[in-house]
Amino acid sequence: MLRRTHTCGELRESHIGQTVNLNGWVNSYRDHGGLVFIDLRDRFGLTQLVFDPEGAANPSMHEAARKLRNEDVVAVRGTIRTRIGGENPKLATGKVELVVSELEVLNKTDNPPFLPDDFGQLPNEEIRLKHRYLDLRRTTMQKILTTRHNVMRATRNYFHENGFLEVETPILYKSTPEGAREFIVPCRNVPGTFYALPQSPQLFKQILMVSGCDRYMQICRCFRDEDPRADRQPEFSQVDLEMSFVRREHIMEMMEGFVRRVFGEVLGITVPALVRMPYRECLERFGIDRPDTRYGLEIKDISEIAAKCDFKVFKDALAKNPTARQFYSKKGVVKAIRIPGGAEKLTRKLTDGYSEWVKTFGAGGVAVVKTIKTPDGNIGFETGIAKFIDAPTVKPELIAALGLQVGDTVLFVADTYAVATKTLGELRQKVARDLGIVPEWGKMWNFLWMIDPPMFERNKDTGKWVALHHPFTAPRDDQAAAFVEAAEDDDETLESIVSAGYDVVLNGSEIGGGSIRIHDRAVQSKVFQLLGLSPEQAKEKFSFLLEALSYGAPPHGGIAFGLDRLVMHLVGSDNIRDVIAFPKTQIGADLMTRAPSSCTEDQMKQVHIKSTWVPPV
RNA sequence: GGGGCGGUAGCUCAAUUGGUUAGAGUACCGGACUGUCGAUCCGGUGGUUGCGGGUUCGAGUCCCGUCCGCCUCGCCA
Numbered sequence: 001m002l003r004r005t006h007t008c009g010e011l012r013e014s015h016i017g018q019t020v021n022l023n024g025w026v027n028s029y030r031d032h033g034g035l036v037f038i039d040l041r042d043r044f045g046l047t048q049l050v051f052d053p054e055g056a057a058n059p060s061m062h063e064a065a066r067k068l069r070n071e072d073v074v075a076v077r078g079t080i081r082t083r084i085g086g087e088n089p090k091l092a093t094g095k096v097e098l099v100v101s102e103l104e105v106l107n108k109t110d111n112p113p114f115l116p117d118d119f120g121q122l123p124n125e126e127i128r129l130k131h132r133y134l135d136l137r138r139t140t141m142q143k144i145l146t147t148r149h150n151v152m153r154a155t156r157n158y159f160h161e162n163g164f165l166e167v168e169t170p171i172l173y174k175s176t177p178e179g180a181r182e183f184i185v186p187c188r189n190v191p192g193t194f195y196a197l198p199q200s201p202q203l204f205k206q207i208l209m210v211s212g213c214d215r216y217m218q219i220c221r222c223f224r225d226e227d228p229r230a231d232r233q234p235e236f237s238q239v240d241l242e243m244s245f246v247r248r249e250h251i252m253e254m255m256e257g258f259v260r261r262v263f264g265e266v267l268g269i270t271v272p273a274l275v276r277m278p279y280r281e282c283l284e285r286f287g288i289d290r291p292d293t294r295y296g297l298e299i300k301d302i303s304e305i306a307a308k309c310d311f312k313v314f315k316d317a318l319a320k321n322p323t324a325r326q327f328y329s330k331k332g333v334v335k336a337i338r339i340p341g342g343a344e345k346l347t348r349k350l351t352d353g354y355s356e357w358v359k360t361f362g363a364g365g366v367a368v369v370k371t372i373k374t375p376d377g378n379i380g381f382e383t384g385i386a387k388f389i390d391a392p393t394v395k396p397e398l399i400a401a402l403g404l405q406v407g408d409t410v411l412f413v414a415d416t417y418a419v420a421t422k423t424l425g426e427l428r429q430k431v432a433r434d435l436g437i438v439p440e441w442g443k444m445w446n447f448l449w450m451i452d453p454p455m456f457e458r459n460k461d462t463g464k465w466v467a468l469h470h471p472f473t474a475p476r477d478d479q480a481a482a483f484v485e486a487a488e489d490d491d492e493t494l495e496s497i498v499s500a501g502y503d504v505v506l507n508g509s510e511i512g513g514g515s516i517r518i519h520d521r522a523v524q525s526k527v528f529q530l531l532g533l534s535p536e537q538a539k540e541k542f543s544f545l546l547e548a549l550s551y552g553a554p555p556h557g558g559i560a561f562g563l564d565r566l567v568m569h570l571v572g573s574d575n576i577r578d579v580i581a582f583p584k585t586q587i588g589a590d591l592m593t594r595a596p597s598s599c600t601e602d603q604m605k606q607v608h609i610k611s612t613w614v615p616p617v
Numbered sequence: 618g619g620g621g622c623g624g625u626a627g628c629u630c631a632a633u634u635g636g637u638u639a640g641a642g643u644a645c646c647g648g649a650c651u652g653u654c655g656a657u658c659c660g661g662u663g664g665u666u667g668c669g670g671g672u673u674c675g676a677g678u679c680c681c682g683u684c685c686g687c688c689u690c691g692c693c694a
Binding site: 032035037070085121125129232585 | 618627657
């Protein structure tokens, strides 16, 4: 084989006159009958090859050249010269061409289902995933793979330089049925038992701290058997880490350095110090625990003003748990968003659509009003609920509270604190997209820390307390005492206890989250008690961790970053499958390998399982 | 588990709101062409309209079921 001396991306004018070899794929061919041009491609670029019948050593080579088709794999030998037909400014190698003297066709291709080029329209994703090797040949995909590699490289370098050890943890792991549904693996040696694939290496990394590892990191695979979304896959990667002898500030400082390193190295961006925003403020202003601060449209609580309106929807909502404290999730509230200039931009069709759309979040609808200029030059209301809020006791206060100007639209949601907050949080983002005020990719990078999240919330359906993060998350230092003393049925107090947790949020997307872990036994038993775990049950599930923690555990805490989402941000993709070489579909299928697939009766027998699946008739 | 969108030539799409033999671009095959660069020009092959039922004189089009893909709610400690 004519092994390459150069890649297809590196030949320049300085190489003119040299004899070189290239290997690659035929990216395109232009057969002029006499002259034949081939653009040869590898991961590094394109180089134009010329086959000239005059002076060709043998005519059969020229015949072979004329038969070359897209995606054939070839090796060539020839000399570099200036392009006779003029430069091609689109190519890095566009000033030169290779005059071929020897051609070796390494592999003819069957007619491929699609060509891996980036102009024109892509085939649908089903086809791309089925022939992923063709899709990955596209320059765009090669760039994404490269970016992902660079992120991993920068990550390992950064943490290595800061004293972290990369330690691998088991993939065949113990089932701990809280949290996400697990993938399970039947065990051959112990009939009737199963491994689970880890949702994350959480418990192992804490044990590594007890092990004296001091600083651990791992780029690891995690598995969650839940339905995917545009930014979720059943198996995904985390930059996982844990540190000993630290408080929250130390971890946050180290992580800001990490974010700065990755974004600096990969995109050349300077990341400023991260703003810190308490969970409660995130919810109050943005209606979500991962606020997108790239645009305004902040949410305002106007319950007190709304109480003065003679509007049944508001009154009914406010009648829910009226005496509860302000942020108690079941308290009735009225909240609103001012859309500057919305009177013109938000059509009736759009706002009607919002009223329907918010029902998916449990809200009854959206109340709408527009502001106009009255004949006397003041601000007036029209359409929607105008007549209910026009009273002289209400109108001026509302204008002041929301900072209204002529030409605005106001969207109201009246419901429980939890529903109204979530609904407006989602609506705010939808309106921003509809108005086209979300900055396009690369224009703005708004990082922030979400801190002080609650320890627990009650599950909507079962009414049971569940940990917002996980059961080893410590309360914030100043909250521990109140937490231990709180009665189990004191919902308002328990809901207000905040943890030493923290999330990194970028442009409205959570890219990392973690916490300081509990090292106080009284706190830990209180957590288990609230979660409904008896000491015996806790021991049964987590004995290895509890035991480890009892033998001299250093104060510790950590965080995990979603590698896939990080790469999505860095390459400007809104599809997680684009940043994973071999992703799965919504039912967890790999369209290329056709996994999952059935196994034989014998295989099942060996691991002591039997399928109950009966194919439909 | 629920809601929405989609599936027509290898690929990307069209097909007059149910009406003749389902078209175009591209890829592929054949031919022409010595400076192209997403080459150009001429000709050609290529279809179980995802699958299964139904309505109808007649279905790519309407109805029911089903499979697959995407988005989304629930879910994701």
